[in-house]
Amino acid sequence: MGNEKKWVTGMKCVRMHLGEPDASGRRSPTAIPGSEFVLECDVVVVAIGTRANPLLTATCPELKLNKRGNIETDEDGMTSIPGIFAGGDIVRGAATVILAMGDGKRSARAIGEYLQRVPVGA
Numbered sequence: 322m323g324n325e326k327k328w329v330t331g332m333k334c335v336r337m338h339l340g341e342p343d344a345s346g347r348r349s350p351t352a353i354p355g356s357e358f359v360l361e362c363d364v365v366v367v368a369i370g371t372r373a374n375p376l377l378t379a380t381c382p383e384l385k386l387n388k389r390g391n392i393e394t395d396e397d398g399m400t401s402i403p404g405i406f407a408g409g410d411i412v413r414g415a416a417t418v419i420l421a422m423g424d425g426k427r428s429a430r431a432i433g434e435y436l437q438r439v440p441v442g443a
């Protein structure tokens with residue numbers, strides 16, 4: 322919401338409740354009709370995101386990306402730069418914590434094996 326100067330004056334919200342389960346058994350949030358209310362504020366910080374921070378991929382041209390702008394890796398998580406590994410959302414796109422943790426675990430093993438193969442002093 323804003324005033325005539327187009328400055329933020331508040332945020333219009335609506336209360337939600339969980340609806341009936343869908344075919345997969347998951348209950349989705351559903352707006353409660355007539356429950357709208359306004360939270361007064363003069364700044365709104367949008368702090369949710371479904372894309373990885375693009376700074377790294379935008380500033381590291383040696384990193385091969387897929388068409389969605391995520392980092393490409395081999396099955397061990399190694400990127401197009403030998404010895405550099407990646408996993409989680411920056412590789413998969415928006416995913417889950419458990420997948421990111423799995424990537425980290427898999428890459429940790431691969432990093433260990435990679436370091437065993439690197440000649441001393443390289």
Ligand SMILES: Cc1cc2nc3c(=O)[nH]c(=O)nc-3n(C[C@H](O)[C@H](O)[C@H](O)COP(=O)(O)OP(=O)(O)OC[C@H]3O[C@@H](n4cnc5c(N)ncnc54)[C@H](O)[C@@H]3O)c2cc1C
Pocket residue numbers: 369370371374376377408409410411415416417418419421
């Ligand atoms: C609103 C929301 C709700 C979610 N809810 C769930 C949920 O209920 N369950 C679930 O499993 N998943 C959920 N997720 C997804 C989950 O948060 C991500 O899949 C997970 O955090 C990915 O982990 P990650 O380590 O790949 O990335 P992140 O957790 O995003 O970690 C990346 C880190 O790298 C840092 N970073 C970025 N760029 C740089 C840079 N250039 N230099 C140094 N550091 C940098 C960032 O600050 C961040 O700390 C949710 C995501 C969002 C946005």
